Amino acid sequence: MRSIASGLLSLVVLVCLDSGSWAADCASNPEAIGTSRVLTVDPGMQRRIGTVQFEATLPLRDHEVVLSFDDGPSPESTNKILDELAAQCVKATFFILGGMASQSPAILRHVRNEGHSIGTHTQTHPHLARLTFDEARNEIDQGIDSVRSALKDRDTLAPFFRAPYLETTSRIDSYLESRGLMLWGIDVDSDDWMFLTPEAIIARVTARLEKKGRGVVLMHDIQGRTAVALPGLLKELKARGYRIVHVVPPTETFIARVARQSIARIRYVHYRAIVAVTELSRVARAKGIELTRAGYSLFSRPSGKSAASAAPELPEAAKPPAASESTAARDSTTASGSLALDHPTVLASTSIPTPEPTAGAPANRTVTPEESSVPAPEKPSIATPKNAPAPKNPAATCEPNAIGTSRTLAIDWTQFKQIGSVQFPNDLPLKDHELVLTFDDGPMPPYTDKVLDVLAAHCVKATFFVVGSQATDSPDLLRRAKTEGHTIGTMTENHYELAGLTADEAQKEIADGIASSKEALGSASALAPFFRDPYLKTTSAAEAYLMSQRIIFWSSDFDADDWENISPDEVVTRALASIEDKRRGILELHDIQERTVLALPKLLAELKRRGYRIVHVTAKEM
Ligand SMILES: [Zn+2]
Missing domain, CATH: 3.20.20.370 (Glycoside hydrolase/deacetylase)
Known part of the structure; x- marks a missing residue:
């Protein structure tokens, strides 16, 4: 009874306040x-x-x-x-x-x-x-x-x-x-x-x-x-x-808040859909089932603009190790007609032949990442990392004209709490023409393997910001990245947008992402205390939590837009344009995108030509 009475009382007070009659109070x-x-x-x-x-x-x-x-x-x-x-x-x-x-x-x-x-x-x-x-x-x-x-x-x-x-x-x-x-x-x-x-x-x-x-x-x-x-x-x-x-x-009006939270959820569902489609195609390929783009008409939308922008990507994506499969890819494109896909590269990749361990390139020809925009097909680890483990010493396979890694920069939380000019005032202490490469949102088969192949061929060390649930799904990919000397940081358990969560939920997302990644790596010390926020969107509660955990908050300096529906060449163009702004800093890429895999060899070659040097960032031992 008391609570009902006090509830009624506050209702009366609210009504009085609402009508602006302060004196009634x-x-x-x-x-x-x-x-x-x-x-x-x-x-x-x-x-x-x-x-x-x-x-x-x-x-x-x-x-x-x-x-x-x-x-x-x-x-x-x-x-x-x-x-x-x-x-x-x-x-x-x-x-x-x-x-x-x-x-x-x-x-x-x-x-x-x-x-x-x-x-x-x-x-x-x-x-x-x-x-x-x-x-x-x-x-x-x-x-x-x-x-x-x-x-x-x-x-x-x-x-x-x-x-x-x-x-x-x-x-x-x-x-x-x-x-x-x-x-x-x-x-x-x-x-x-x-x-x-x-x-x-x-x-x-x-x-x-x-x-x-x-x-x-x-x-x-x-x-x-x-x-x-x-x-x-x-x-x-x-x-x-x-x-x-x-x-x-x-x-913030009620509508604005609902809209903000809904957008965060839609982004997440979109992300999970890509993960699911990729996994489906991987399983199908393993069972010898050919999936065509038409098979994904569920994800299609009748938009001429998207179809046009997707078009230049397909011939390059379908660049063949084997002619018959390339025909199949073209056929499937035709079969899907003018259907445009939300993520054409991911979906198109389902019809791109991934080389089987036995399907090598012709013996009289060596395909290097510089010559071809697809990773060299003679590497058996691309499709089946479990059956064919990665080379123990990637440096041995390093290309003669590789950009390489010029130096290692060890940082700790007492010096750098938040870095990257997109979100923070502080930058890494890089010299002119020094770049740090980062890859977000993985690990994800088959792209993370392909990215690692390219990085190994170019002797480049990068930082991978992984999603906890992805790490749990693909621990072998994460361990390969670690074994090959890359730095591993995290970016939450589920890739939710932090601003759509309560402070407690955000903290749990961050902590779970770290726990899953440590478990996937099989070692707590293998994980660097580095964090990047999904969509580069943070909250002060998340920042405070990271601060309390002495985790370095990474934003970025440069963007390649490789999440967008653009061609691999456009990824290279945009990355270079972004970098030329400041000529030193952190470049953000995504190892869950076919276009990133295709763009990477060309991007690294062009960076070398322009005199850039790659810096590998590690966590200083405390
Ligand atoms: Zn005061």
Whole structure:
């Protein structure tokens, strides 16, 4: 009964709030100043506010005041301030310290439940300008994460930040902007941190407000004298004709949230469909069943544009070791007519003959990866790695004109926590024309084997970011990559988009991916503490978890678009164009794509011609 009664009560309160009748909430207090209006501000539109530090403040009308409270929550005074604000129907903005939130999470949730806006104020209230940039960023990030976890939800926190002592640097300002945070300064100081009487605080605030006419007032809810001064201050403000404005961020609408989560799920289903089709074709081929593209009409869609863009790929993909099979491939293409496939290369590959261990190239001709865009067919390990293990010493088979690996760069978490300019400000310490090759989303037969063949032929060491469930399915591929000296990192268990998950789900995805990869490798130490986020989309909760596990977060610098429906030549073109931007950095490729396998020999040859050098990144022994 009690819960029903309180449920009804909150419904009534909600209805009152919804209809904007603030006064209904504090009918018992006719002297209440109330909240005159709600102002929605978008950090994307106004990045910095407060005339004491910056040129502009919030778009307030004359005699409009915004109340803000810093440094809490505090068990001694925050509840008193909340009671007074409730009695006066006033909504304010609280800038919370992460450390204080962790100590008093219930009080913080009380602030939230009272309907106030909640921003953050770092973890421990340092002078940010006196810290290194990394330390300052950690303070900001940890503050946000602590407040979020104290709130036990990820949606309440407003993207509002106020710097301790109102001190920042231009680099910190840029970082806040990159995180979508609005930097709050102040218009009016209350000096409530000084040893003033409550009367003196009221006098200073009103005098300063009279000068400015409107603005954001800074107070501190950790100060007992502020709690004592607040009733008198609100009374004085009302008497002088000031009106209180409640500032809120734009909320993600229900529809926007459902759309975001749905897109994440569709991407995942799409990814699993490719995995399933690839596995199906592998099993079918092993049983001697020829699958044609028409057999996958389930995945087709009648789109002329896609058919056109898929077309150039097919003749090259069908480039034959054996003529009769190539005819079969052409026939199957004809049979499918103008059907366009979502992932034509993956599906087309089902009709591409993969050389059987016995089907070598003609003895009088040596096919090298440079000559042909398909991996040399004499390598029996391509189709059946289990039956024909990889060469023990890949260097022995290295091509004479191979680009090779110029040096090894060992990194550890204390130096590099987040790398790659697509998502982070920090880069690997690479020299001009130094590149790091990375392969995502595998291991997946037969492509990972083919990629490893090309890398071995060119004596190139790369980093593979593997999906845990894929590693479980193909442990032999993962072990081959490790045995041949490549670095292995992870990218979650199921390749979900992290932003579509709760903080707990995201943490489990990351942890499961690591556990599965370690098990597939058969050794915990074989796995590097390197992580890359699916779709290069992260959340601050995921970043905090990786930080807590001392795992280096890899983004990338360059993209080859090899996930897109483009030809292998276009992959090479786009990779080179992307790299030429900066001429040093991390290139992201995918070892689950036929077009990547076909593009790789040409890409490596062209990189060598242009004077690039490959750097192999490893985890430093700690
Ligand atoms: Zn402060």
